Amino acid sequence: MWKYIFRRMVQSIPTLFGITILSFSIITAAPGGPTAAISFEPGVTPERRERLERQLGVNDPWVVQYTHWLIGDDWRQRDLDGDGTLDAYGQRKGILRGDFGNSFFRSRRPVTDLIAEVTIPTLELSGAALLFGLVFGIPVGIFSAIYRGSWFDESSRVMAVIFNAVPAFWLGLVLILVFGSWLEVLPLSGRCAPSLLEGCPPLWGRLEYLLLPTLVLGTGGVAGYSRYMRTAMLDVIHQDYMRTAHAKGLENRSVWFKHGTRNALIPIATFLGPALTGLIGGAVVTESVFSWPGLGKGIVGATIALDYPFVMAVVVISGVASIVGYLISDMLYALLDPRIRF
Numbered sequence: 001m002w003k004y005i006f007r008r009m010v011q012s013i014p015t016l017f018g019i020t021i022l023s024f025s026i027i028t029a030a031p032g033g034p035t036a037a038i039s040f041e042p043g044v045t046p047e048r049r050e051r052l053e054r055q056l057g058v059n060d061p062w063v064v065q066y067t068h069w070l071i072g073d074d075w076r077q078r079d080l081d082g083d084g085t086l087d088a089y090g091q092r093k094g095i096l097r098g099d100f101g102n103s104f105f106r107s108r109r110p111v112t113d114l115i116a117e118v119t120i121p122t123l124e125l126s127g128a129a130l131l132f133g134l135v136f137g138i139p140v141g142i143f144s145a146i147y148r149g150s151w152f153d154e155s156s157r158v159m160a161v162i163f164n165a166v167p168a169f170w171l172g173l174v175l176i177l178v179f180g181s182w183l184e185v186l187p188l189s190g191r192c193a194p195s196l197l198e199g200c201p202p203l204w205g206r207l208e209y210l211l212l213p214t215l216v217l218g219t220g221g222v223a224g225y226s227r228y229m230r231t232a233m234l235d236v237i238h239q240d241y242m243r244t245a246h247a248k249g250l251e252n253r254s255v256w257f258k259h260g261t262r263n264a265l266i267p268i269a270t271f272l273g274p275a276l277t278g279l280i281g282g283a284v285v286t287e288s289v290f291s292w293p294g295l296g297k298g299i300v301g302a303t304i305a306l307d308y309p310f311v312m313a314v315v316v317i318s319g320v321a322s323i324v325g326y327l328i329s330d331m332l333y334a335l336l337d338p339r340i341r342f
Contacts, residue, residue, distance in 0.1 A: 005327065012323040016316070021066065023315045027308060028062040034104045034306045056104060058308070069101065069312060070094050095316065101309040103302075111309045114298070115317070121191055122283055122294035124203060128214040129283075130275060133221020138261075138268070140222065141229025145237060146256060153230075160223035172216045172289035179212060186212055189291035217286045221275070225268060232264040239263075262336060269332035274325060 035052045053059035057068060072094030093099035100111035144153040180188040187193075187209050192200035200206060236242065237260060245255045284296035291297070295314065302310035 005331075008327055008330070009323075016319045016323065019319045020070075020312065020315060024066045024069065024308075024312060025062055027303075027306065027311055028058075028065060030306055032306065033058055034308065065308075068094070069309075071096055072099065095312075100313040100316075103310050104307045105302075105305055111313045114310060115295070115313055118293060118295045118298045119317075121292060122287070122296060124210065125213050125217060125283055125287070125292060125294060128210055129217035129221060132214055132218035133225055133275075136218075137222040137225025138229050138265075140226040142233055142256065142261060142264075144226065144230040145233030148234065156226060156230075160227050163219040163223040166219075168216050168220070168285045169289050171219065172212070172286060175212045175216065176290075189289075191293055213286050213290045213292055216289070217283060224271070228267055228271065229264060232267045233260060236260045236264045266333060266336050269329050269336060272325070272329055272332065274322070 033053070034056060035049055035058065050059070057065060057073065060068075074093055098112075100115070102108045103111055103114055140156050144156045147153055176188055179186040191209055192206045203210070242255060242260055245259050246252075250259075283292075283294060284300060286292065287294045287296035288300055295317075299311065299314045301307075302314070
């Protein structure tokens with residue numbers, strides 16, 4: 001299995017580079033550029049804007065910009081001020097040396113520091129949503145298959161369609177209106193109380209702030225996992241080994257959950273890999289609605305401002321998460337079904 005994992009990791013390298021090339025070419029093709037947002041003043045002279053473009057390194061062709069982003073530009077000198085004097089072109093070491101550069105905005109702070117600040121809140125929300133979807137979605141799918149055609153099965157199918165159809169931003173606004181404004185039992189937004197000057201307390205000390213965002217982000221997972229689990233369980237129930245287990249006199253609980261569920265979970269493992277990046281994508285809307293200071297909210301602002309370093313850092317993180325997620329799915333196949341070999 002380790003040879004298979006190593007081979008998959010080697011194959012993922014050109015895939016990751018292809019993702020970064022495509023993403024970088026798209027964002028640099030956007031009209032305006034970051035200098036338009038930085039120097040949004042009627043009195044800005046063309047000379048000042050050109051100088052700012054030279055200092056940021058965004059006046060070069062996108063191929064040159066991508067190369068500098070990849071291998072760094074600390075080795076190069078250039079006339080940044082237009083006075084004929086060669087200056088240090090930049091301090092970036094490139095992502096191949098673990099440096100994503102500095103943000104064009106946010107006081108020109110290193111992107112790695114900004115990513116570290118917003119990653120933990122996103123992992124909290126995404127992890128809670130994934131756990132919520134699995135804990136509720138898988139049992140609902142199992143019981144829907146066992147009691148096929150019952151009121152529980154029909155109602156779960158209707159709720160799954162509703163949760164898949166309702167937009168996340170609309171559901172979030174409704175929950176804020178009901179539980180935050182009318183009932184006043186849960187906070188409206190944020191990760192913790194804004195009056196705390198020393199940072200947020202541990203997770204168990206602010207669960208009320210996590211409930212509504214988790215519910216919004218996790219309802220889609222409950223709907224999806226329950227439907228796929230129901231389909232897989234219906235296929236497993238009619239297998240010969242299930243009938244043999246019943247004929248041997250085993251209890252229904254043992255047959256369903258010990259023999260049937262393990263084999264029915266194999267298709268679910270397929271969706272756990274993409275779920276890692278899917279939750280980050282869904283968190284973009286959810287974090288914006290609930291003012292959750294995470295990666296999703298940060299990428300929205302960075303994309304609008306064309307903050308190239310921050311956007312590309314998120315692209316790399318998402319690409320790595322996708323590759324690792326699919327690799328985890330393949331490994332789960334072997335754990336759930338010993339017949340599968342790499």
